[in-house]
Amino acid sequence: MASFEVIEVNGEPATEATLRVPALSSYGHFTAMQIRGGRVRGRDLHLARLDSATRELFGAGLEGERVRELVRHALGDISDASTRVYVHWPEGDKETRVMVTVRPPQTKADHPHGLMSVPYAREVAHIKHLGGFGQTHHLLAAQRAGFDEALLTAPGGLVTEGAITNIAFWDGTSVVWPQAPSLLGITMALLEPRLPSVRRPVTLADLPSYASAFITNSQGIAPVHRIDDVEFTVDAELMGRVTAAFEAVEWDVI
Template identity: 65%
Template sequence: MHIEIDGRPVPAEDPLVVPAFFTYGHFTAMQVREGCARGLALHLARLDSATRELFGSGLDGGHVRQLVRGALERAGVRDASTRVYVYWAPDAEAATLAVTVRPPAVMAEAPKSLMSVPYERPVAHIKHLGGFAQTYYGRAAVDAGFDDALLTGPGGVVAEGAITNIAFWDGESVVWPDAPALLGITMALLEPRLPSVRRRVTLEGLGAYRAAFITNSQGIAPVRRIDATEFAVDEALMKTVAEVYATAPWDEI
C-alpha cells in the first residue's frame, strides 16, 4: 500500500496509518483530575466488552491504565481530557491503542437547547468510531440556533443527545429514555444513585415532564428547550444531581 498525505509519502508501517485509515473501532472518553478518573472500572469494562464484541478478543485493563499513565506523564499533566481509542487493522494480530491527552474540560452549566433530528446511532450500545451523522446533525443544530442535536427514532422516540445522554424529571423520578442509546459513564454513575426509571419518551409527550438535563464525561447541564418545547430549570433537581454525582469516587489510574 502506497500512502501520501498532502503530497508527502507516508510509510505503510507507520503506526499512525491505522487510526488514519481504519475507522472500525471504539473508544472511551474520561476526565482526569490529579491522575484519577470517575468510574474508571466502568471505562475499562466498556473497552474490554467492545473489544470482545468487535474483535473477538478482550483488552487488559492493566495495560490500558499503563498506557494512560504514560501518556499523562509524558504530557507533563495530571488534569486532562483523555481518550483511549481501540483499532484493529485488517490482518493485524493485535489491537492498536491510541491515547490522547488534551486540556481538562467541564460542561458549561448554562441551560441547553436541543434540536431533534431523525437519527439513531447504529450499534448504539458501543461507543464506536465514525460518528459522521452525529457531527453532521450537531453542526446543523448549531447553525439553526441550538446548542446541540437530540437523536430520535421512528415516531419521534427520544434516544440520546448527539454526544450526551438525556434524562427527564416527572416530579418523582428521573426518567431515562428506553431506546437504543449508549450507556454513558456519567449516566451509569447517576442512574443507580437517583430515583431512576427507564421509560419510552417521545417528542409528542415532552409536555409531561417538568425538567430535563444532559450528561456526558464533561459533566451535567440542564435543558431549557427541545425544539419548541420549553423546560424550566429546576434548581433543586440540578443541585441534587450535582451532589449525587459528586459522591462518585475518583479512581487512581
Template identity: 85%
Template sequence: MAPSEVVEIIEVNGEPATEAALRVPALDSYGHFTAMQVRGGRVRGRDLHLARLDAATRELFGAGLDGERVRELLRHALLDVSDASARVYVHWPAGEEDARVMVTVRPPQTKPDRPHGLMSVPYARPLPHIKHLGGFAQTHFLRAAGRAGFDEALLTAPGGLVTEGAVTNIAFWDGTSVVWPQAPSLLGITMALLEPRLPSVRRPVTLADLPSYASAFLANSQGIAPVDRIDDVRFTVDPELMGTVKAAYEAVEWDVI
C-alpha cells in the same frame, strides 16, 4: 512540564505517534473509544471505562482488551499531567496479534453550566450500545443544530422515540423520578454513575411526551447541564433538581488511573 500543564499528546501502544502509526486511525474508521476527564491523575468510573473498552473489543474483534494494559498506556501518556481530557481509541488491524491502542491527551474540559437547547433530528446510531468511530451523522446533526441556534442534537428513532443526544445522554424529571429514555442508546459512563444514585426509572419517551415533563438535563464525560428547550418545547431549569443531580455526581469517588 508543570504537573497541570497540558499539551496535545498522541501515543500509539505507548510510543509517540508517528506518521505510519497514524495511518490506521486516519484510514480505518472501524474501531471504538472511550472519553474521560482526568483530575489529579484520577478519573470517575475507571472500571466502567475499562469494562466498556473490553466488551466493545470483544464484540468488534473477537478478543478482549486487558484493563491493566489500558491503565499503563494512560499513565504513560499522561506522564506528569494531572488534569486533562483523555481518550482511548482501539483499532485492530488485520494481521496484528493484539489490539492497537491510541491514547490522546488534551486540556481538561467541563460542560458549560448553563441551560442547553436541543434540536430533534430523525437519526438513531447503528450499534448504539458501542461508542464506535465514524460518527459522521452525529457530527452533521450536531453542527446543523448549532447553525440553528441550539447546543445539541437530540437523536430520535421512528415514531419520535427519544434515544440520546449526539454526544450526551438525556434524562427527564416527572416530579418524582429521573426518567432515562428506554431506547437503543449508549450507556454513558456519567449516566451509569448517576442512575443508581438518583430516583431513576427507564421508560420510553417520545417527542409527543415532552410537554409532560417539568425539567430535563444532559450528562456526558464533561459533566451535567440543564435543558431549557427541545425544539419549541420549554423546560423549567429546576435549581433543586440540578443541585441533587450535581451532588450525586460530586459524591462519586475518583479512581486512580
C-alpha cells in the same frame, strides 16, 4: 490554561505509520474521560466498556491493566487532562492498537441548553464507536440553527440520546432515562443508581408532560431549557441534587 497534546500508540509517540490506521479506518471504538489529579470517575466502567466493545468488534478482550499503563504513560507528569482511549485491530496485527490522546481538561458548560430534535439514531448504539459522521452532522446543524445540541430520535419520534450526550427527564418523582437503543454513558451509569431513576420510552409527543430535563456526558451535566419549541423549567433544586450525586462519586487512581 496550559496547552498540550500528546498522542501515543501502544505506548510510543505517534508516527506517520502508526497514525495511518486511524486515518484510513473508522472501524474501532473509544472511551473519553476527564482526569484530575491522576484520577478518574468510573474507572472500572471505562475499562469494562473498552473490554466489552473490543470483544464484540474484534473477538478478544482488552486487559484493563494494559489500558491503565498506557494512559499513565501518555499522561507522564500531566495530572489534569481530557483523555481518550481509541482501539483498533488492524488485519495482521497480533493484538489491538491502543491510541491514547491527552489534551487540556474540559468541563461541560452548565448554562441551560437548547436541543433540536432530528430523525436519526446511531447504528450499533450501545458501542461508543468511531465514524460518527451522522451525529456530528446533526450536531453542527443544530448549532447553526441556534441550539446547543441535537436530540436523536428513532421512528415514531422515540427519543434515544443526544448527539454527544445522554438525556434524562424529571416527572416530579423520578428521573426518567429514555428506554431506547443508545449508549450507556459513563456519567449516566454513575448517576442512575444514585438517583430515583426509571427507564421508559419517551417520545417527542411526551415532552410537554415533563417538568425538567438535563444532559450528561464525560464533561459533566447541564440543564435543558428547551427541545424544539417545548420549554422546560430549569429546576435549581433538581440540578443541585443531580450535581451532588455526581460529585459524591469517588475518583479512582488511573
